[in-house]
Amino acid sequence: MTTLVTGATGNTGRHVVAELARRGERVRALTRNPAGAAGRFPDGVKVVAGTHTAPAELGAALDGVDRLHITVTAGLAEVGPELVRRAVDAGVRRITVLWGGFVGPVEQAVVDSGVEWARLEAQEFMANTLTWADSIREEGLVREPYDMASAMIHEADIGAVAAAVLLEDGHVGRGDAGRAFNLTGPESLTLRERLGSLARAIGREITFVPISHEAAIRRLADTGVSRADAEFVIGWYANPGEAATTVDPTVEKILGRPARTFADWVAEHADRFR
Numbered sequence: 015m016t017t018l019v020t021g022a023t024g025n026t027g028r029h030v031v032a033e034l035a036r037r038g039e040r041v042r043a044l045t046r047n048p049a050g051a052a053g054r055f056p057d058g059v060k061v062v063a064g065t066h067t068a069p070a071e072l073g074a075a076l077d078g079v080d081r082l083h084i085t086v087t088a089g090l091a092e093v094g095p096e097l098v099r100r101a102v103d104a105g106v107r108r109i110t111v112l113w114g115g116f117v118g119p120v121e122q123a124v125v126d127s128g129v130e131w132a133r134l135e136a137q138e139f140m141a142n143t144l145t146w147a148d149s150i151r152e153e154g155l156v157r158e159p160y161d162m163a164s165a166m167i168h169e170a171d172i173g174a175v176a177a178a179v180l181l182e183d184g185h186v187g188r189g190d191a192g193r194a195f196n197l198t199g200p201e202s203l204t205l206r207e208r209l210g211s212l213a214r215a216i217g218r219e220i221t222f223v224p225i226s227h228e229a230a231i232r233r234l235a236d237t238g239v240s241r242a243d244a245e246f247v248i249g250w251y252a253n254p255g256e257a258a259t260t261v262d263p264t265v266e267k268i269l270g271r272p273a274r275t276f277a278d279w280v281a282e283h284a285d286r287f288r
Contacts, residue, residue, distance in 0.1 A: 016040040016078055017180055018106075020066035021085035023051050025141040026112060029173025030083050035059050037177055044075055066090060069097035076104035081180045086114035086121065088243065094120030098127050108186060110134060110176050115250065130186040132179045136197040137258040140166045140279040143208065150212065150287045155221040159230040160251050161205045163259045165198035168274035171265050172197060178268050185268065198262045200273040211277055215284040227252060 017034055021027035022043035034041045035056040045051045048061045055061065062075045067089045076082075082101050086094070091114075098120070101109065108130040113121050117133075124131045143166075146156045175197060179185040187193055203211075206222055213220045225233075227248060234244040250258075265273040 015080045015181075016042065017081040017083065018042045018044060018062075018075060018079045018101075019083045020044045021087060022061075023047075023054060024085060024087075025139060026136075026169045026172045026176075027083070027085055028054065029170045030176045031055055031059055031173075033170075033173045033177035034180065037181055039177070039181060042075060042079065044072075066097055067093055069093055069100050072097070072100065073104075076101055076106070079104060079106055081108045082106045082110075083176055083180065084109065084111045084120065084124070086112060086118070088239075090114075091119050094118075095123035098123040102127050102129055108180060110179050112136060112172065112176070115246070125189065125192055128188065130188055130192070132186045132193040132195060134172065134176060134179070134195055134197055135257070136167055136172050138164045138166045138254075139169050139172075140199070140276060141169050142166075143212070143279070144283070144286060146212075147286045150216075150220055154218060155223050156205075156209060157223045157225045158205060158251075159225050159227050159248065161222065161224075162251055162254060163202045163204045164208075164254065165202040165259055165261050166208075166276060166279075167197050167199045167265070168279050171199070171269070171273050175265060175268050195264050195268070196257050196262045197265055198258070198260070198273070200261060200266075200275055202259050202261055203276055208276060211280050212284075212287055215280045216288050218288075 017039050019030050022031050023045050031041055031043045041059045043059050043061050044064050046065050048063050051061050064072050064075050109124050110132050111124045112134045209220045230248045231244045235241050
């Protein structure tokens with residue numbers, strides 16, 4: 015079997031690639047910049063040029079592929095259904111899709127594809143914490159609008175779940191019988207609790223500075239995110255909902271081991287905040 019992973023150099027995609035390779039799967043890692051990806055993947059992984067937002071150019075990448083992992087990203091909504099159609103036409107028979115926070119055109123195209131599928135409804139990534147790295151290093155503080163609780167998930171656990179679902183039977187279905195998995199970490203922590211974990215790891219006090227809802231939207235929009243997307247993201251932080259704040263045991267059920275903790279993630283990345 016051969017699996018194509020889109021977004022292969024991203025926060026979660028690289029973990030999907032690594033876990034598939036660890037389990038002995040033939041993997042194609044799709045990236046816009048193959049030269050820049052050199053040395054980033056395990057031996058045996060085939061790096062292929064392309065992007066899932068240009069599906070018409072993926073004929074060679076999809077040739078001979080049995081399974082596909084899609085990460086829904088900005089710009090995919092318009093062309094995602096074409097990506098799914100071309101994948102099915104090329105012979106893909108099982109798809110995992112890491113959703114974009116709601117069931118949009120890509121996610122629905124997977125449901126309608128006629129092949130086996132599962133949707134990974136991962137909640138907040140622990141990797142989002144890296145957006146605080148500069149302000150913690152330079153000022154010892156974090157500016158955010160809400161001290162919200164979050165059952166954050168380690169991105170490596172997303173990769174491990176994706177690999178298990180792609181390679182093992184029993185996790186997928188077709189059409190309305192497909193599976194949607196809510197993925198969280200093993201604990202729900204407030205922003206202040208997460209800052210406390212980071213502070214202990216780096217041996218330095220970190221201050222939480224509240225900002226307004228509108229200021230948070232403007233800050234995100236200033237990074238190039240559309241106003242609508244910025245409003246969606248900050249609106250989610252204002253009211254993340256029960257699925258994002260309540261621990262779900264799905265990761266442990268699928269993997270047969272506990273999900274990684276935020277403290278685990280901090281230990282791996284503490285140098286980024288010092």
